[in-house]
Amino acid sequence: MTLHEVEASTPILSVSGLVKRFAGEDRSAVGGIDFDLAPGEIFALLGPSGCGKSTTLRMIAGFEKPDAGTVRLGDRDITRAAPETRGIGIVFQDYALFPHLTVLENVMFGLKALPRAKRRAKAEEWIAFVGLSEFTARMPHALSGGQQQRVALARTLASEPRLVLLDEPFSNLDAALRESTRDEMRALLKKAGVSVILVTHDQGEAFGVGDRIALMRDGLIEQIGTPEAVYQGPRTAFAAQFLGKTNLLEGQAQGRVAKTDLGWVALNEHATGRVLLSLRPEHLEVMAPEASQPTGPMAGSMDASMADMCRNCVLPAQIIGREFRGHDLSYRVAVDGRELFALTDYRVDYRPGDRVVLCPREPAVVLARLDDGDVAPRGASVVPLTVPAGGNSAPGKISTDALVGLRCGGMIQ
CATH class of the missing domain: 3.40.50.300 (P-loop containing nucleotide triphosphate hydrolases)
Structure with missing residues (x-):
């Protein structure tokens, strides 16, 4: 039905x-x-x-x-x-x-x-x-x-x-x-x-x-x-976590993109100000540093110059944990001192200690608008947005290269 x-x-x-x-x-x-x-x-x-x-x-x-x-x-x-x-x-x-x-x-x-x-x-x-x-x-x-x-x-x-x-x-x-x-x-x-x-x-x-x-x-x-x-498309942090593993991130949204401590990520809907985001492990692509070309929905049609700009949305990372599950592999990955989960098929095989890069291949889901009074969930493992010295949490204007990179990776339309 x-x-x-x-x-x-x-x-x-x-x-x-x-x-x-x-x-x-x-x-x-x-x-x-x-x-x-x-x-x-x-x-x-x-x-x-x-x-x-x-x-x-x-x-x-x-x-x-x-x-x-x-x-x-x-x-x-x-x-x-x-x-x-x-x-x-x-x-x-x-x-x-x-x-x-x-x-x-x-x-x-x-x-x-x-x-x-x-x-x-x-x-x-x-x-x-x-x-x-x-x-x-x-x-x-x-x-x-x-x-x-x-x-x-x-x-x-x-x-x-x-x-x-x-x-x-x-x-x-x-x-x-x-x-x-x-x-x-x-x-x-x-x-x-x-x-x-x-x-x-x-x-x-x-x-x-x-x-x-x-x-x-x-x-x-x-x-x-x-x-x-x-x-x-979970609507709350509880829904996102109860229905499967996810990465919860805080960010500063500017329309259909947000600045997080892990870099710029595309969003599933328009938002402004502080937000809580969900990014599923299977929506993070794990690649060797020398092969860091995104493979999002539009990646196959990119020319060389566009592919070069798409490297703005890859994140240097290190494998810190690995779980073989038969049909897929689950990884714990460290990115700039933060821990994320990533899920790949069984052929994408890395070991703890390996240096990799991550590329979000789907938009993050907006779970809460924190400036509107929504509260981040207690007891959840959230990657917070670090506020720079001086207390200004505004991320600044997203660069043209980063925005084009998110678009040509198929992340935003």
Whole structure:
């Protein structure tokens, strides 16, 4: 489902102003959140432990009563409805299979409103749907974790819910099984055409399964968007750091560029004054000093004179740490006494102590305008902008060569 399709659809679920407070707590577990879910969409609630995502799921399911706000399923207000009347299915973290029942009997259990003969036929249909027809007589303990999960999903889908809730469904699987099971689960859910809310603390799960992500923190939603949008364009320092490694820099912005202690960098949007920036490790190109020609989107069309000017945006650096991760290499790099992270593919191989140069190949993302009262995050590793003697933090006018260098490297348009 594309973002355009999500925005154009009539929501199957609407959550508005949802609040939950627990006795003895200083703050709300959920502090007034809003989101819509489109038909057939998989929507991931992502965040750290204690952010309110599971409480939100429980209020949608009817296991917790909200202190304020509404939950609507289609045109029906289900805020105060009993869980069993909501038309919502849920797959629990531990799958909640009955250990004394076979696979077939577990799936049939939720179909008691049907005659027994019809229950069996429908259960067998959904067991076949999840690819477990040959295991109908098996007991749960004789199945792998991934197979147990598919049984739980078949039991949930057999009751034909309008909405399915997944509560940390992959957390009990080992790392080797988690990715393949995640892919299978997404394919089955899409094939069924059901709308889904997934709760997870794992960025990879949210990215791999969700059509859209809602990133939660302290009972509130920080950002909603596609996995690509929230990763490439985080709106806060928390979003930038929770969704993956990043380099946080302070700088002095002049339009679409900013002066930092690491040099001039391009920006993803217009800004002026002091700013907090995010630059992803994979957006830093690592090169040998003698081969310091940027390879940004426009680099292939540069002539010799333009390439020479582009050397204004390379940064002398030294490798101080290296982590081989199979398909890529992660580096800790020292630049003028500051430490940055850089990520390359496995063929760009350097060792601690090697002298290199860095070249930003994507614009930095503006996270905060510090002169407007935004505050840099506490506890974050931020490369500050050094104020020159005399207290004047203005960077001066960007040189023509540096500006042309950023442009011809494909950094700004």
